[in-house]
Amino acid sequence: MSTQNALLTILVEKINNDTLVLPTLPAIALKVRKAADDPDINLNAMGDVIGQDPSLTARIIKIANSAYLGRSVKVNSVNQAVTRIGLRQIKNIATALAMEQLFVSKNDLVSQYLRDEWGSTINVVANAMASLQAYVKATKNRELSLDTMTLAALIHNIGVLPILTEAERHEEVFGNPTFLNDAIDKVAGRIGGSIMREWGFGDNFAAICEHWQDLGYIPEKVGYIDFVRLGAALSGKMETQKDAIMNLAVQRGIVENISDLQSDEFAEMRDNAKLIFA
Template structure:
């Protein structure tokens, strides 16, 4: 590793450490190959030098000239296979182009690493005419509140979480009392310690006691984390034949991680809060799965044959989508409006300055969907709300760093909820062939 003056930095160098601007904003994540957009961003943020591990292009690239022939062919095949999933994203705009290019490179790298025969990967099927209305749209006549009215009781929060939230809401509760309450639930205590020891919190020394965790995280952030952990726990009994819960929460963990990383470079937003907002953004899907599994299967079928987002397909089948159900559920659980708004509005954020955290979850959901693996059979990548993206004041130049920084953090977060399990194989949606 060596230190390089910003004026001597060149395309293809690989950052050996995170590069931050004078105000602490993350400009370039460790492990990212520098390109011209990164150089411009670093100069704009007042970066004077950076540590690099190599002045050669990363594996699979041939320096400034671009990829070698083998990698270029693999990327070209990945580009063709991925294009149908990105139909809703404007690939001519800087954001869409950057997200798609990163998805192609990441998919090509994974395909080369695991020896995947891309010629054997089937192309996306053409969109077909939907099944007859009589069989597809028979699940109408319900609304989000009717679904949730029983769900609030059915998926009630564990007593320790309720007591802890009550204690956190009282200014008279000491850190020692909080530690005592948490310690009564060994599972909660273990998950909390794993979270605060993860890279997301950047603790230099291991946090091995609940009291230290409380001191490190802070009361407000702790309350948010407890809410997130409680919500995950509440749906632990979903039938695995209906939904791959590992995959569901892996997508939530990826969304929360990307949202927190984006918040770190977006002044005035709270990484801890948007992490939980991202983690829970699709929780309404679980209510629909539990209460209306057949309708959930029909929505997935419509999504696949028409190329719709799952939210649009849910709206066609039910007259509302999982975001509306998320609002009803989290409101019934008395979650803060900030968290409720992130889950309820992440598909169509309005771009208001005061709703930037919802915009962060919206963008993070796009990234988590676009960069998921396996890459070729995943969900349709949602469209970007341009007003929401503009409200964040970010450049597409930050996205490569977000992609690299997110990989380890996502794995660490998954380990909190799913220790010693195999990686997920697909995006979380019910199989329409089962119980529909």
């Protein structure tokens, strides 16, 4: 059996037997999400939870002061930052900021793949966020939130993590990236859906992982998956489907003209979104 088939066979068998080791959400993200779901939580208490993690504290203050929220007056404490962002948004934003912790490995080969995947994911996130901002500005439709969009784009390809973990035992596959890419194409979506359900994120997030590359899956209403696809296409992913994704975006009223996605205004929104994760 070829290395490629061996890796795929192992992955599929573990998926079917429910024995594939799935990543766990970073501890601080779990604490924030649990606190946010407490009906009695207040802004000060949430600030105390976030304050337990100095790195997250610094990043929350940074995002509160960023163009992401469009504010010019600076805040300098976590409580001020949480007040500005709001309890509803802080749950997804804190989770998104903590996600980078998952893209690490002690294995040098895997570590490089994870860094590349994180960089690619951030490009998708930035383009998806900018696309949603442009859509809201043009349509005044505010049914979709930017914080949820950010998290949805970050998790869209999360299924790659267990694949790379399994590949650590078969280092020869790193000599031929085609092996890994084939495994990722075939099972990453299915694994990603399992991770979302394991984390309690629900079917909407699971569907994004499972179907973002499947243009046969088109929800009736415009949703986060539309912007994830558009973000992926603008980031250089899905090259063979790029034209179809762009045409679909126009048909569904996500953009009026493709040229809008090449404007200076769009580039500024995309670059501002990237700075959140810098």
